[in-house]
Amino acid sequence: MKLLSKDKQSQAQVIRFLMIDSQQNTLNVIQQGLNARFSAHGKLLDDLASFEKMLNLNWDVILYQNAYDFDFDRALEFIESKGKTIPVILLSDDIQNQPNELNKAYQKGIFDIVNPQDLQQLTVSLARATTYSRLVRKELQLTQEIDQLQQQTQNLVETTEYAVATFQEGVHVSANAQYAELFAVNDADSLIGLPLLDILQPQDQQSFKQSYKKLSRGDFSNSSFSILSQNPKAQQKQLNLQFSESNFDDEPALQLVIVTDSNTANITSNDSAFAGLDDVVQLCQQALSSQNASALVMFKINGVDPAQFKTHWNSTTLFFQALQTQLSQLAQKHAAQSTVLRIAEQSFVTVISASSAATLKNALKALAQALPSQITVGSQTFPVQLAVGFQNLSAQHDVSQIEQLLESAYQHHYNPALDMTLSLDSSDERSVDDAPSLSLSTDNSAPLSVSLGESEPAQGLTFEPSDNTSTSTVIDSTNDATLDETEKSLVAQIENNSIALHFQQLYDKEDIDAHVFEVTASFEYEQKNIAFSQFDALKRNPSLAARVDRWILIEASKRLHQFIQKCPKARILVNIHASSLQDATIQALLGKLVNLINSKYAKPLILQFNEADILMNRDRNTQVLKSIQEQGLDVAIAEFGDSIYSVHLLQQLKLAFAKLTQNFSLQLQSDEGMVELQEKIDQFREHDNNIKFLISHLDDMTAFANAWTVDVRYLQGNYYQPKQNEFVNSAS
Template identity: 20%
Template sequence: MQAKEAIRLLICSESQQEAETVTSLLRNSGYPTRAHLIENIDGLKAKLNDQVWDVCLCYLEMEHLSGKTVLNEIQGQGKDIPTIFLHDEIDSIQAEKALKSGAVDLVPSGEYNHILQVVLREVKNLHMRRELREAAALLRESEKRCQVLLESAKDAIAYIQDGMHLFANESYAKVFGYEDADDLLTIPLMDMVYSKDQGRFKIFLKDFNAGKARSAEFQCKMLDVAGKDVDSRMMFARATYEDEPCVQVMIRANSDNFELEGKLKQISSQDLLTGLYNKHYFNEKLADAVDQAVISGSHGAIAYINVDAFGKCKGEVGIEGADMVVCDIGHLIRSKCREEDLVARVGEDCYGILLHESKSEQAIGFAEHIRKAVEEHLVAVDQRTVQVTCSIGLALINESSRSPKEVLEHAHEASYYVRKLEGNEKGNGVYLYNPAELANTDSERLEAKLLDAIKNNTLKLLFQPVINLRDETGEHYETLLRLVDTDETDISPQEFLADVSPELRRKLDRWVILNAGKRLAQQRAQGNDTRLFINLTNESLIDETLIPWIQKLLAASKLPPHSIIYQFTEADAISHLKQAHSMTRSMNKLGHKIAICRFGSAIDPFKLFDHVHTDYVKVDGSFTQELNTEKGMDGLKTLLSSISEHEKASIVPFVENANIVAQLWTSGVNFIQGYYLSGPSTQMNYEFSDD
C-alpha cells in the first residue's frame, strides 16, 4: 500500500492556531499535509522559491501582509498556486472582486468544513492542470517522433483536411507514382478515387465525419498519376497534424491474402468459448466511444452483467457444465441486443455491452429487459436444467467521462452494488452508477456490517513487522485491523473509519485491544519477546472510561505493560491536546509506551512533545515517497535528527524497495517498516534474526 501524496499548503495568517486548525482538518480527513505559516512578504518570497506548493490560504486583511500583495507575488513569479482568500464577513461585491483579481474563491474564515472542501477541490483541479501540461509536453514529443517515423514509414500515410492533402509520405507518393510527395498537396483525395466509387466514398465520408465511427475502412479503386487503376484499402482515423484537426489515411493495396487478414483480425477479437468479442476488443471500442464522447459530445452507456452465485453453479454442474452456462447466457444476451450494440465476454462469468446513442432511461430499460430474459431462461446442461440470474451495473458515457478504465470500473462497481439494494441481496437487479447515492446508503450499511462483525467476532487482525536497525531486543509488530467484505476482500480502516459514528470507533478500538492482547499473550507464551503497536482513534483519546478498562484487561491478561505500545496520529493528538496529555500520562503510569504516527505534517510538529510524552515517533508516509530526490532525503534526515535530539525512537514506514533501505541505513532511523521487508500477515512469524 502506497502513502498518499502530501498536500503542500502555504498559509498566510497572523494566527498559528488558525493555521494548525486547517492543517489538522486536512490530516483528519486522510490527507497528509505539509504546511508553512507566512507572516510577511519576505517569508512568502523565500518559500515560493523553496519548493512547489499546491494551495495558498490567505487572510484577506492582515497587519503586515494583504491578500492582494500575496496574489501579486504569486502571479508575478508565474506560479500555478490556487489562492483562496479568507475573510470574516463576505458579501457578493467582495467575492466578485476577489475572483476578478485571480483568487479561486473567497471563503468565510472559521467555516473550516467549507474551507476543507474548497482546498480539496482546488488540489484536484491543480493535479488535472499538471497532468494536462505533462500530457501536452508528451504529445509534442510524440508528434516529433511520429513525424520522423511517418516520413520513413513503409506504409502509405497521408493527412487530409477538408478533402485536401496536408501531408503525404514517400511511400504514399510511390503507391500512386509520384516522384515528390509535395506534388500531392494540391490534389483533392476525391479526384484520386475511381469515378464509379465516388458516390459510395461520399456516403462513407459523411458517416465518418458524423462521428459514427472513430476509425473505419473503405475499399475502392483509385487512380495513380498516369490514370491507371490501383485496387486500394483505405483506413481512416481522426488525428491532428501541426495542431490542426484532420483525418489520417493509410492506404494498402489489396492483396490475395486480404481475406485471410480479415479472418485473423476476427479471431484475435473473439472470445473462443462464447463467440462474442473478447475483453481486449471491448476495451478498444470502449476507448473509442469515450474519446468520441469527449471530442464531439456523443453519448452512450455500458452494461456490466455479472452472473449471480456463479461459484455455486459451477460447484453443482462442474467446470464443463459451467462453460455451457456461460456460453448459453452469452448467446441469449447477444440475441436481445441491437445489431449496433457490441457484446463481449469480459470475465469468467461477466459480460459487457457497449450501447451507442443510449441515455440513462434507455439504458436502464434495456438492462431490465436483459435481466428479465436471463431470469426466465432455462439452460440445458446434460440431463438437468439450470436457471441463473444476473446483476447488471450501468455507467454512462458522455463528455464528462474521464477515461475508459473509469467508466468500466463504475459499471463494475454498480453491478456489485445491486446486492446491497433492499430486496436484491442475492442479486437479480439493475443499478445505474450514482456516486452520491452510493455514498449516502453505504455509510448506513457499513455501520451495520461493522457492528455485526464485532458481535460475531469476524473482524481480522494482521501483523506487520517493524524492523529494528539498532540491534535492540524485542520483536515488534504493528497491529492492523481489517473488515472482511462479502467477496472475501479486506477493507482497511482508512476506507471506513471516517464514515462511522464516534461510538462505533470506540467499540472498534476496544475490540482491537482485547483481541490483539489475546494474540500477544499466545505469542509471548511461546517464549517470544513480542511487542505490539496498537492504533487507536481520536475517540479513545477523549474516552475517560478507557484507562480503567485497560487496567482491568492488563491485570487479567498478565501481560507486561511494556509489550503494548499505543499509537495515536499527530493530527489527533494536536486536535485533542489536553486529553492526549492526560491519556498518555495515565498510560505511562500503567507502564505502557506511546507512539505518535503520521508525524511531521504540523507547522511546528515538535511542540507536541512539550505536552505529550511519547516513546516512538513514526514519520508520515509521504516523506518516504520523496526519497527519490536529494531534497527529500535531506528533509527526512533533518526530521529524524530532530526526533533523535528529543530522545524519541524514530520509525520510517512504506519502505518498498532495496534502494530506500540503503538510504535509510545511514540516516539515523531506529526502525523501518514496509512491504519490501514484509507485508501484513495473520501470523507473527517473521524471522527477525535474519535481518
C-alpha cells in the first residue's frame, strides 16, 4: 500500500485509528500532522464503555495515551477477549527513559511505543501498524474461508451415502463408515496406515497403478473409472472409483469416492421422483396471473435408444439431467420461462405466457423449431427425438383438472411447419414476420447480427442483417400519441443518440477488483438534466423503459469495448428496469453484448436492478435473472436492504453486488449508527456470507473514512470519484 504518498489512490486508502485520550486537542494535532503525509481519520474516547462499543467496528490501529477508567493493560486484555487482532501503539514521552517499563509494555503486547511529539516517527509507526493490521485481517478471512470449506467437505463425507477415503502417498489417512462397511471392516480408524492396493485389490493391478500414478502427478483427465475387486471381504466386486484433489492436515492428498451398484439404484430411485401435479398447478397459476395469453407446453421423448446408456454406470441419470437443463435454457431463451418440470419418465412440461396470442404463437413456434436432436453428456453424445404438445390455458385449474390438461397437451402435437390455431384474439400484436429485427446499434429497428474484429475500435462497429428475427413481448408504444412532451423529447433524443451516459468508479478496499464502473444515464428537457432513475414515466411505460435500456446497454458496451484496450480488467455495472426482463429483444441482446465487449476476463457486464422493481414480481423476475446469470452476466441489486424481503433475494440469487440504500449511508454519521449498520450487515451475511456490499453517497472524507470501519468491501461517492462523462481510471 502506498500509505506515504499523497495521491488520489492513497487518499482512498484512509487509515482509521481509534485514539484513547482525554484531550481533543491532542487528537487534532496528531491528525493534522498525519494528514500532511497520508489520509487518516481518528475517533477519540477515554472511557471503557465507549471503548467496548467501538471495538464492534473495524479499526486499523489503536493509539493509547490516557483513559478515564482503564489503562493500556486493560485495553490489551479487552481486545484479546473480543477476538480482535488490532495493533496498539502506546503514546508516551517518558517511558523511553524507563527500560524496565519499556520491556514490560512490549511483553504485554504493545505494537510500538512512540513519543506523540515526534510526528515523523508516529507516521512511520502508524503506516507499519496499518499494513500489519490489514494483512492479519486478510489472513484471518482466508483462514475462516478455508476452515469453512474443510468443514463443508467433512460434513459431506460424514453425511454422504457413498464410501469415501483420503490417501497420501497411496496410504489411507482417513475413511468414513460406509467405506469401512464396504470392505467388512468394523472400525474405519483401523484402515489408517494401510496401503490402498491392499484394500481395493484390483484385478488389473498394472492398469490401476498407471492410473493412480497419473492422479498423483495431478493429471485428472481420467479421474473416474471402474475396477473389479478381488478382496474377498468386499461386499461388492464392481466398484466405480472417482478420484479428486484434497487436503489432509494442510498437506496435499487424494480423495476417493466409491459408487456401487446399490448407490446407482438409489440415484435412479431418487431421480424418478418426478414433479407432482401440485407443481404443475402452481406453474399455471403464476402464468395466468401475469400475462394475457398462456399455454401448457409438453416436451415428449418420441425416440431414444436404451442401448446407448450402457456405456457408463450413470448414463441414464446424466442424460435426463442434461436434457432437462437444455429444455430449461430453450424455454428461457424463447419464452422467458426457465422452469421445466419432469413429470414422467419421458415427459417434461412448462407454461409459457405472453401479452397476446400472436406473441404466444411465435414463442411456441420458436420452441418447436429449436428442439435438440442430440444431448451431450461429458464426451458422449446421445441422439434423441423430441416433440412438442400444447394446451391453451384460459382459467385457473386445480389438481383434479390438471391431469386432463396434461392428457390434452400430450395428444395435441404441434408441428411448426404447419399453422397453429389459438382461440385467443391476436389482432393487437404484429406477427413475427412483420416485426423489425434486432440491431446492436442504438437504432431500435436495425438487425442484431454483429461483425467485429479483434482490435477494431468501437466507432468502427459494423452490423449485418440477421436471418433470425425476434420480437419483444412488450408492445412498442414509444410512438404513441399518449406520450407527453417530456417522453416525446426522450424518444427523439434516443433516435438522435444524444442521451448522456455517466461513469463512476467504485473503490475496492482490497485493491483487487479496482476497475468496476457504474453506468447511469440522463437526458435534457427544457434545459434541465433528468436522470432516468428519477423519471417515473419509465415505470408507467415498460416499452419506453425497454427502449431506453436497450440504448444504454448497447452504447455502454461499445464504450467498454474501447476502454478495455487501456484497462483490460474493466467491468461495467449498468442500471436497467426490471420490466425490461420481459422484453425478448433485450434477452436476445445480452449474450451478444458479452461477445461485443470481447473482454479477456470473465463477466464484464453486470446488470443492476432496483430491489423494489424486482420484488413487484419476485418469482418470475428471479427465474429470468438466474437465466441471465447462466449467459455469463452478473446481477446486482440497487436500493437494497430496506425491505423485509431483501433476505429472500440473497437466498434466491447469487448476487455480484448489493448496493445499500442511502439510509445505510446516513448511519455513518454517528457512532451508534455505524454499530447498527454493522449489525444489519452481519444479519444479511447469515443468508449469503459471500455477498459483496456496496455503500454509496460517500461524498466527503468523513463519510468515506467511516465506511472503512464497517464490513462493506466496495465504496462509491464523489470523494473518490464524481460521475464522469467517460471512463476515468482513478485507481491507476
